[in-house]
Amino acid sequence: MASSPLVDPHATQAHHRALAHQFDSLDQQKESSTLGMWLFLVTEIMFFGGLFTAYVIYRTLYPQAFALASHTLNVPLGGANTAILIGSSLTMVLAIWAAQVNWRKGIALFLLATIALGATFLGIKSVEYREKFETHHVPGPSFHFVPESEHVKVTDPQLERHASIFFSLYFIMTGLHALHMIIGIGILAVLTVLAWKGKYDSEYHNPLEMTGLYWHFVDIVWIFLFPLLYLLGAHAR
Amino acid sequence: MNTTAAAPPVTTTAETAFRRPNYLNAAYGVRSWLLTRDHKRIAILYLISVTTFFAIGSLFALLIRLELLTPEGDLFQPDTYNRLFTMHGVVMVFFFLIPAIPAVLGNFLVPLMIGAKDLAFPKLNLASWYVYNLGGIFTLWAIIHGGVDTGWTFYTPFSTHYSNTYVIATALGIFINGFSTIFTGLNFIVTIHRMRAPGLTWFRLPLFIWATYATSVIIVLGTPVIAITLLLVAVEKTFHLGIFDPALGGDPVLFQHMFWFYSHPAVYIMILPAMGVESELIAAFARKRIVGYKVVAFASIAIAVLGFLVWGHHMFVAGESIYAATIFSVLSMLVAIPSAVKVFNWTATLYQGSISFQTPMLYALGFIGLFTLGGLTGVMVATLGFDVHVHDTYFVVAHFHYIMVGGTIMGYLGGLHYWWPKISGKLYPAFLSKLAALLVFVGFNLTFFPQFILGYLGMPRRYWSYPPEFQVLNVLSTAGASILGVGYLLPLCYFIWSMRYGKDSGDNPWGAVGLEWDTTSPPPTENFYTTPVVTHGPYEYNREEVHNRMSQEVTLG
Amino acid sequence: MAEHVTSRKVYFLVFAALLALTLATVLVAEVDLGVFNDVAALTIAVTKALLVLLFFMHVRHSTRMTALTAVAGFFWLALLIGLTMADYASRGQILPYVAGK
Numbered sequence: 001m002a003s004s005p006l007v008d009p010h011a012t013q014a015h016h017r018a019l020a021h022q023f024d025s026l027d028q029q030k031e032s033s034t035l036g037m038w039l040f041l042v043t044e045i046m047f048f049g050g051l052f053t054a055y056v057i058y059r060t061l062y063p064q065a066f067a068l069a070s071h072t073l074n075v076p077l078g079g080a081n082t083a084i085l086i087g088s089s090l091t092m093v094l095a096i097w098a099a100q101v102n103w104r105k106g107i108a109l110f111l112l113a114t115i116a117l118g119a120t121f122l123g124i125k126s127v128e129y130r131e132k133f134e135t136h137h138v139p140g141p142s143f144h145f146v147p148e149s150e151h152v153k154v155t156d157p158q159l160e161r162h163a164s165i166f167f168s169l170y171f172i173m174t175g176l177h178a179l180h181m182i183i184g185i186g187i188l189a190v191l192t193v194l195a196w197k198g199k200y201d202s203e204y205h206n207p208l209e210m211t212g213l214y215w216h217f218v219d220i221v222w223i224f225l226f227p228l229l230y231l232l233g234a235h236a237r
Numbered sequence: 238m239n240t241t242a243a244a245p246p247v248t249t250t251a252e253t254a255f256r257r258p259n260y261l262n263a264a265y266g267v268r269s270w271l272l273t274r275d276h277k278r279i280a281i282l283y284l285i286s287v288t289t290f291f292a293i294g295s296l297f298a299l300l301i302r303l304e305l306l307t308p309e310g311d312l313f314q315p316d317t318y319n320r321l322f323t324m325h326g327v328v329m330v331f332f333f334l335i336p337a338i339p340a341v342l343g344n345f346l347v348p349l350m351i352g353a354k355d356l357a358f359p360k361l362n363l364a365s366w367y368v369y370n371l372g373g374i375f376t377l378w379a380i381i382h383g384g385v386d387t388g389w390t391f392y393t394p395f396s397t398h399y400s401n402t403y404v405i406a407t408a409l410g411i412f413i414n415g416f417s418t419i420f421t422g423l424n425f426i427v428t429i430h431r432m433r434a435p436g437l438t439w440f441r442l443p444l445f446i447w448a449t450y451a452t453s454v455i456i457v458l459g460t461p462v463i464a465i466t467l468l469l470v471a472v473e474k475t476f477h478l479g480i481f482d483p484a485l486g487g488d489p490v491l492f493q494h495m496f497w498f499y500s501h502p503a504v505y506i507m508i509l510p511a512m513g514v515e516s517e518l519i520a521a522f523a524r525k526r527i528v529g530y531k532v533v534a535f536a537s538i539a540i541a542v543l544g545f546l547v548w549g550h551h552m553f554v555a556g557e558s559i560y561a562a563t564i565f566s567v568l569s570m571l572v573a574i575p576s577a578v579k580v581f582n583w584t585a586t587l588y589q590g591s592i593s594f595q596t597p598m599l600y601a602l603g604f605i606g607l608f609t610l611g612g613l614t615g616v617m618v619a620t621l622g623f624d625v626h627v628h629d630t631y632f633v634v635a636h637f638h639y640i641m642v643g644g645t646i647m648g649y650l651g652g653l654h655y656w657w658p659k660i661s662g663k664l665y666p667a668f669l670s671k672l673a674a675l676l677v678f679v680g681f682n683l684t685f686f687p688q689f690i691l692g693y694l695g696m697p698r699r700y701w702s703y704p705p706e707f708q709v710l711n712v713l714s715t716a717g718a719s720i721l722g723v724g725y726l727l728p729l730c731y732f733i734w735s736m737r738y739g740k741d742s743g744d745n746p747w748g749a750v751g752l753e754w755d756t757t758s759p760p761p762t763e764n765f766y767t768t769p770v771v772t773h774g775p776y777e778y779n780r781e782e783v784h785n786r787m788s789q790e791v792t793l794g
Numbered sequence: 795m796a797e798h799v800t801s802r803k804v805y806f807l808v809f810a811a812l813l814a815l816t817l818a819t820v821l822v823a824e825v826d827l828g829v830f831n832d833v834a835a836l837t838i839a840v841t842k843a844l845l846v847l848l849f850f851m852h853v854r855h856s857t858r859m860t861a862l863t864a865v866a867g868f869f870w871l872a873l874l875i876g877l878t879m880a881d882y883a884s885r886g887q888i889l890p891y892v893a894g895k
Binding site: 031034035038039041045049050052053056057060061075079082083086087089090092093097100101107125141209212213216217219220223224226227228231232234 | 796797799800802805806808809812813817820821823824831832835836838839842843846847849850851852856857859860863864866867869870871874875878879882883
Binding site for chain 3: 354430458462490493494495498546548549552556557558559560561564567
C-alpha cells in the first residue's frame with residue numbers, strides 16, 4: 001500500500017468547474033451543502049428560539065401588559081409587510097425555477113424583485129420604528145406607556161414596566177429579523193451579479209437554492225412574529 | 238527508549254519517510270499554513286491555539302490555588318480573586334474544553350477515520366479557526382483590561398446591572414466563539430453523513446466517530462441558545478433594556494434556564510469526544526473489539542438527547558418550582574444510565590484482553606476511574622435533598638472537575654499520545670510520557686479529592702478566604718495542582734522535542750486497526766492513495782486478514 | 795439524483811394560500827375568543843410555515859435526512875420552551891406571589 005503511487009483522484013472523472021476537490025460528484029456536493037444549510041437553519045431556529053422562549057414566559061406572566069402593549073403596534077403596516085415578505089419568497093422560488101428551465105436573464109430579474117421586496121419590507125419597518133420613537137415606546141430612560149384601553153386609563157407603573165419588557169422583546173426580535181434580511185439582501189445582490197453573468201443554469205444553481213432556504217427561513221420567522229407581536233392585543237380594543 | 242512492545246517493526250527508514258509526500262511537507266511557509274484548507278493542518282493550527290488558551294487558563298488556576306494556600310486573603314484583593322476564577326472558567330470552558338477534542342483530534346481524524354479526502358466544507362473549517370481566534374482576542378482584550386468578575390455563568394442581574402467589569406467584551410468573545418464551534422459541528426455532521434468511504438456503513442464506524450457525531454448534534458442544537466442569551470445580556474447592559482431585570486418585572490431565573498439549556502449539554506460536548514477517544518484506546522491496547530459496540534454507539538446518542546433534558550438541576554435552590562425540580566432530578570439520573578453503560582463496556586472489553594500499558598493506555602485507564610467518580614458524584618448532586626446542602630460548595634467544584642479535567646483532559650491527552658505518531662510521524666520518549674501520565678493522575682486526585690471533603694464540610698466556592706480549619710485540605714489541593722502542572726508541562730516539552738529529535742514512528746507503531754492507520758504517517762494531503770473500500774467493522778483485531786497484514790508488514794520491513 | 799422541478803402553478807397557489815391565511819389571522823384576531831385566539835393564531839402560523847417549508851423550501855421532494863433535520867430543530871425548540879414553561883407553570887402552586895400577577 002505504501003508503495004503505490006499517489007494518484008490524482010480526479011484523473012478518471014469528468015470534472016465540473018464547480019466541483020470541489022473533496023467531493024466525488026456534483027450530487028454528493030449538492031446533498032452535502034443542502035444538509036449543511038439545513039443544519040445552519042436549525043441553529044437559526046434555536047437562536048430565535050431563545051427569544052421566543054423569553055416571549056412565551058413573559059407573555060404568560062404578564063398577559064395584560066403584553067396585550068395592551070401589542071395593541072399599540074400598527075397592524076396594517078405589519079400585515080402589509082407580511083404580504084410583501086411572502087411575495088419575496090415567491091420571487092425567490094421563481095428565480096430557482098428560472099434556473100431550472102435555463103432562463104438565465106429570468107434568474108437575475110426574479111432575484112432583483114426579491115431584493116426590491118425585501119428592501120420595501122425594511123423601509124416599512126423603519127417607518128414603524130420611527131413611530132415607536134415618537135410615541136416614547138422605546139425602552140430606556142424616556143420610555144412612557146399609557147394604555148389606550150377602556151379598562152385601564154391611568155398610568156400604572158407596574159404595567160408600564162411590564163410593557164417595557166414587551167417592547168424590549170419587540171425591538172430585539174424584529175431587529176434581529178431585520179438584520180437577517182439585510183444580510184440576505186447582501187447575498188442576493190452578489191447572486192444577482194453572478195446570475196447576470198450567466199453563472200447559473202439548470203445543471204448548477206446550488207447557491208441559489210441555499211440562499212433561497214435562508215430567505216424562506218427568515219420569512220417563516222416573520223410568519224410567527226407577526227401574530228405573536230401584532231395581533232395578540234387586537235381584540236382588546 | 239521507545240514504546241511499541243506489541244507493534245510490528247517500523248516499515249520505512251527515517252529518510253524515506255520524509256521524502257514521501259505528506260501533509261506536513263506538501264508546502265512550506267506561513268502562508269501555506271494560514272490559508273490551508275487541509276483539515277490536518279487546521280487541526281495543528283487549532284492545537285496551537287487551544288494549547289495557548291489552556292496555558293492561560295492554567296495560569297489563572299495556579300493563581301487561585303496560590304491564594305487558597307492560606308486562610309487569609311493575602312495575595313489578591315477579593316475583587317481580583319473574583320476575576321481570576323471567572324477568567325479561569327471562561328477560558329477553560331469556552332476556549333479549551335469545548336474545542337479541544339473536536340477541533341484538534343476530531344478535525345484531524347474524522348476524514349481519516351471515514352476514508353474521506355477532507356471535511357465537507359474545508360473553507361468553513363479554516364474560517365472556524367479564524368473565528369475562534371477572533372473570539373479569543375475579544376476575551377483576551379477583556380482580560381488585559383481588567384477581566385470579568387461575574388463567574389463564567391454571567392448570572393443576571395449582577396452581570397447586567399452591577400458588575401462594572403468587561404462583561405460585554407467577554408460575552409461577545411464567547412458569542413463569536415460560538416460560531417466557530419457551530420462551524421465545526423456542522424461540518425462534522427455533514428461529513429459523517431455524506432462522505433463515508435464505500436462500504437463504511439454506520440455500524441462499521443469507529444466509536445470516536447459516533448461520539449463526535451453526537452457531540453456535533455449537541456453543538457448545533459445548543460450553541461445558538463447561549464449565543465442569544467449572552468447577546469441579550471450584552472444588549473440589556475448596553476441599552477438598559479429590561480429582559481432579565483427584576484426591577485422591570487424580568488426574571489433572572491429565565492436567564493438561568495436559557496443559559497443552562499446550552500451550558501449543561503456543553504458538559505457533554507466536553508465529555509462525549511473524550512468517551513470516543515476512550516473507546517479507541519481501550520480497543521487498541523486491549524487488542525479487542527469493544528464489547529457491545531452498538532450499545533456504546535447508541536449510548537453516545539442517548540447522552541446527547543438526554544443531556545438536553547436535565548438543565549434544571551442547576552437551579553434547585555434558585556427559586557425553580559419544586560415540581561419542575563423533581564422532574565429535572567429524575568431526568569438527570571437517567572443520563573447516568575448510558576454513561577454507566579459505557580464504563581461497564583470498557584471494563585468488560587479489558588476483561589481477557591491482551592493489555593499493553595503504553596502511555597495512551599495509562600490515560601485511558603485513568604479516565605475510567607476518574608470519570609466514574611465524577612459521574613457518581615453527579616448522581617449525588619442531582620438528588621434534590623443532597624444538592625441543597627452541597628450547592629455552591631467545593632463539592633460541586635470537585636464533581637465537575639472530575640468530569641472536565643479527569644474526563645475530558647485525560648481523554649484529550651490520551652488521544653494526543655495515541656495519535657501523535659499519526660500526526661507527526663514521530664515517537665515521543667516512552668518513560669517520560671508514562672511518568673507524565675502518572676503525575677497527571679496523582680496530581681489530579683490530590684488536587685480535587687480534598688475538595689470533595691472541603692465541600693461536604695461546607696466550604697463555599699468562589700471565596701478568596703476561608704476558616705483556618707480548612708487549611709490542611711487546601712494545602713493538599715494546592716500541592717496536587719503543582720504536580721498536575723508539571724504533568725501538563727512534560728507532554729508539551731516532549732511533543733515539541735519529538736518533532737525534531739523523535740524517532741521515526743513508522744505508519745502504525747501501535748499495530749492498531751482503523752482506516753486512519755491504513756494510510757501513511759503522517760498522511761498525504763489527500764489522506765489516502767486510493768479511496769479505501771471497507772468490508773468489515775471496526776476493532777477487528779481477531780480477523781485473519783488483520784493478522785496476515787500485520788505479519789506481511791513485518792516481512793516488508 | 796434528478797432534481798424535481800415544481801411547476802409555477804404550484805408556487806402561485808401556495809402564494810395565494812399564504813396571503814389568504816395572513817388575512818384570516820388578522821380577521822380572527824379581531825374577535826374575542828379567549829384562549830382560542832392564541833390557538834387560532836398559532837394554528838394559522840404553523841400552517842403557513844408548513845406551506846413554506848414543504849413547497850418553497852422543497853422539503854416535500856428532499857431526502858428524509860433533510861426533513862428529519864428540520865423536525866429536530868422545531869422539536870428541540872419545543873423542549874426549550876416546554877421544560878422552561880414546566881417550571882413557570884408549576885411555580886404558583888407553592889409560591890402564589892411569583893406567578894400570574
